[in-house]
Amino acid sequence: MRRPIAVASGHTRLLTAGVLLASQSLLLTLSAVPATAGDSTTPVRGSAYMGRGVLAHEGVQGRPVETRASQTEGVDVSSHQGNVAWSTLWKSGVKWAYVKATEGTSYRNPYFAQQYGGSYDTGMIRGAYHFATPDTSGGAAQADYFVSHGGAWSKDGKTLPGVLDIEYNPYGATCYGKTKTQMVNWIRNFLDRYQARTGREAAVYTSTNWWTQCTGNYSGFGASNPLWVARYASSVGTLPAGWGFHTMWQYTSTGKTVGDHNKFNGSLDRVKALAKG
Numbered sequence: 001m002r003r004p005i006a007v008a009s010g011h012t013r014l015l016t017a018g019v020l021l022a023s024q025s026l027l028l029t030l031s032a033v034p035a036t037a038g039d040s041t042t043p044v045r046g047s048a049y050m051g052r053g054v055l056a057h058e059g060v061q062g063r064p065v066e067t068r069a070s071q072t073e074g075v076d077v078s079s080h081q082g083n084v085a086w087s088t089l090w091k092s093g094v095k096w097a098y099v100k101a102t103e104g105t106s107y108r109n110p111y112f113a114q115q116y117g118g119s120y121d122t123g124m125i126r127g128a129y130h131f132a133t134p135d136t137s138g139g140a141a142q143a144d145y146f147v148s149h150g151g152a153w154s155k156d157g158k159t160l161p162g163v164l165d166i167e168y169n170p171y172g173a174t175c176y177g178k179t180k181t182q183m184v185n186w187i188r189n190f191l192d193r194y195q196a197r198t199g200r201e202a203a204v205y206t207s208t209n210w211w212t213q214c215t216g217n218y219s220g221f222g223a224s225n226p227l228w229v230a231r232y233a234s235s236v237g238t239l240p241a242g243w244g245f246h247t248m249w250q251y252t253s254t255g256k257t258v259g260d261h262n263k264f265n266g267s268l269d270r271v272k273a274l275a276k277g
Contacts, residue, residue, distance in 0.1 A: 042172070046106075072264040073093050073096075074098070074261070075094050076097065078099075083118075095125065101149055101151050102130050128151045128162055129165050130151055140192070153200045157272060157275055166204065175213065184220070188220075201226070217240060222242025229248070231251070232250075
């Protein structure tokens, strides 16, 4: 004799359905969480910022040794910092700032107005930087995009020349799939177009290790383009070929108010001189 098949009560069916819905919701929530630094997933295009690859590939080797040499404190920011407390930074001794404006030919920093304008209003001398992605478009095209969306220069005494941030690729191959010669040509095309559009020579932000690996330690830009070197250590170390000295040094990604802190190789008067051109 067959036993009768048990039929779930309405309460049981509702409970089961609720568990299934909750599980589905949890899965959707987890899939929507952005990748963290420890994830193996490729970050979203546009999310790169100055020094991201330097920290990941070269790490931290110490903090700067304080000397009597006059160096002026600065910061660099991107969308990761959101609305920046510029007055707090100013009171802490920060006198200059660089703000990410663009990346490639499609990304613009949504916090650019608050960051670029806010630093200026606080009294800082500020400028803009472009995160280069040589695998997506040409150097001249990216320079045009940068100049047209925040990277232009004005002779007001408080605007620094634009910066080409060329470093480890956070989205793929370290050298963006380019040979050393191709990379040098890409950089030259960007710098030449920026100079033609603004009348100023852009500064170059990079690390010596990346520069050596991806350009073959090319020495042809040191005579005209200021160097912003990245190295999280007690000193700037060996500079890329062609540069006898650095203009700026990104020495840490763990500042008190915002992540990246820098030292200008000179007094505040030298920062002002660079702004004036």
